[in-house]
Amino acid sequence: MQTPSSAVDVPDRAGLLADLIAEGDELDGLVAELDSSGWATPTPAPGWTIAHQIAHLAWTDTWSLRAVRDPAGFPAAARASFTGAEPGSGDGIELGGAVDLGAEAGARRPHPELLAGWRAGRAELARALARTAPDTRLPWMGPPMKPASMATARIMETWAHGQDVADALGVVRSPTARLRHIAHLGVRTRGFAFTVHGLAAPAEPVRVELTGPAGESWSWGPAGAADRITGPALDFCLLVTRRRHHADLAVTPEGPVATAWLPIAQAFAGPPGAGRARRGQRPSGLDPLAPRVR
CATH class of the missing domain: 3.30.1050 (Nonspecific Lipid-transfer Protein; Chain A)
Incomplete structure (x- = not known):
């Protein structure tokens, strides 16, 4: 647990993953009851609706889960799927336009299907991270990271895109210890x-x-x-x-x-x-x- 005087202390794995789940659940509460016009609401990211924001999170969860399940095959799969990448081009993988393409493809899905897929993907990723040895080096678009770092990055991204959704809906979220x-x-x-x-x-x-x-x-x-x-x-x-x-x-x-x-x-x-x-x-x-x- 964190002491009152420092944010450097890292919670145990269960606490970190609980925070990841809670961050996803909070955003879920903003979008769960939206109708079609709600999902089509523009967000502060030009060209991105609320559907694009959730589709992007689902897309990234899918690739995160792939990194956990198949770390050896992840780099080749990523380079085959993303544009603008060449083998041996550095520590990371150049995404090119893959981020926008992934969001666009996901946003075209029926909204109940998109929501269900995002829910299933983020839940499975949390379970997979819980089963992964703490010192495992997971491949990613940048330098490899350990499971705790991946969970932290997912919290950050979920919160950030959740802010875009909240701004689009005119909702002021209460800040949390997360x-x-x-x-x-x-x-x-x-x-x-x-x-x-x-x-x-x-x-x-x-x-x-x-x-x-x-x-x-x-x-x-x-x-x-x-x-x-x-x-x-x-x-x-x-x-x-x-x-x-x-x-x-x-x-x-x-x-x-x-x-x-x-x-x-x-x-x-x-x-x-x-x-x-x-x-x-x-x-x-x-x-x-x-x-x-x-």
């Missing part, structure tokens, strides 16, 4: 955020101090670090999933490294894209980030 998983991933991916923008990852540490939903303190990094980021955990999670413009969030940087990190932070693999427009401004173009969290 945000600590997303915040932890956001902190761990600091170096990647610089790299994906073509910048050298600074070696200087950054202290991150967040206030959880119940007023608890979560922190990462050395207490004496010159650079730090403070704010509500919810806002930090919206930042690192790029669901809000950083200027619209109560996240405060101190120091040059923290200040440089804030506008480029992201907890997911893939290109950063243009990001969300600041509140009150029109987007400058398509925002590929929202549909391509993975």
Whole structure:
């Protein structure tokens, strides 16, 4: 269990998977009773309806389950299925347009069938992760990851796409302690955020101090670090999933490294894209980030 003063502690496997299941169930509650027009509601991801959002989650769960069940065959299967990938092109697998194609194909399914498939897939993935040895290195689109990291990534993505659905429906969700998983991933991916923008990852540490939903303190990094980021955990999670413009969030940087990190932070693999427009401004173009969290 997590202590009141730190978000670094990792729950046991049962707790982590319970959080993954709960995150999926919360989103399920938003979409379960939608009619056809509801499923067709546009979301903040241009060109993506609520059906696309759920179809994308189902698609990613399917590939996650394949990585768990057939780790040896996963790379070849992924390269055969995704566009723009060549064997030996690096640690990861280039997705090309596969993410959008997968979402489009899923969104065309009858909505009861799409919902049932997503439910079955996410439940089976949780069961499969529970049966996988903790130190197993699972292949993925980026570097391999252990089952706990895959579960954390699935929580992050489910929450992020759930935010898109909630925004589309005009629903304000109550933040939960599950945000600590997303915040932890956001902190761990600091170096990647610089790299994906073509910048050298600074070696200087950054202290991150967040206030959880119940007023608890979560922190990462050395207490004496010159650079730090403070704010509500919810806002930090919206930042690192790029669901809000950083200027619209109560996240405060101190120091040059923290200040440089804030506008480029992201907890997911893939290109950063243009990001969300600041509140009150029109987007400058398509925002590929929202549909391509993975």
